[in-house]
Amino acid sequence: MDLMRAADRLWPVLNRVAKGHTAVYRATGGRVGHRFPGAPPMLLLDHVGARSGVGRTTPLVYVQDGESIVIVASKGGHPKHPAWYHNLRANPDTTIQVGSERRPVRARVARPDERGRLWSKAVATYGGYQGYKERTEREIPLVVLDPRSGARAPDHA
Structure with a gap:
């Protein structure tokens, strides 16, 4: 079995783990789930399905870049x-x-002029990204999350 078919079989398990991580992170106000010993910091990303319109939350490693965050x-x-x-x-x-x-x-999406610097920061935070880059033919996008001034976060997603 090739690596990608194995990964496709693993995604349902990883999705269940992510749901548990999200539940614990939210229930503890981030005291559990934000940082684990020896692991990079994690955030919860709220997002709305592009086709479904359904709200979702995904735990992700992040990199701080000034006032912005990179995933x-x-x-x-x-x-x-x-x-x-x-x-x-x-x-x-x-x-x-x-x-x-x-x-x-x-x-x-990170601009071409900032991509190299941000990729280096991401790999310094979590070295596994370099292996992922070598494993795929696609360019791995870096997403910059810029603060929205004047907007207020909802109490809960």
Whole structure:
């Protein structure tokens, strides 16, 4: 069995783990799930389905870049982009939870002039991204979450 077929079989399990992670993160106000010993920091990304319109939440590794946050649409080196990436392209205004803080943000794909610097920061935060890049033929998008001034995050997604 090739690596991608094995990965496709693993996604349902990973989705269940992500739902549990999200539930614990929210229930503890980010005290559990934001940081684990020896692991990069995690946030919760709220996003709306591009076709379904259904609200979803996904835990993701993040990189702080000034006032903005960067997330990596790697999907573990899978040949296709993650669903949340397509959802953010369709609905870029969203919220994130970083620890106990909920923030309104606007998503955008990193510009070519910032991509190299941001990729280096992402790999320094989580070295696995480099292996994902080598595993796939697609360019892995870097998504910048810029603060939305004047917007207020909802109490809960």
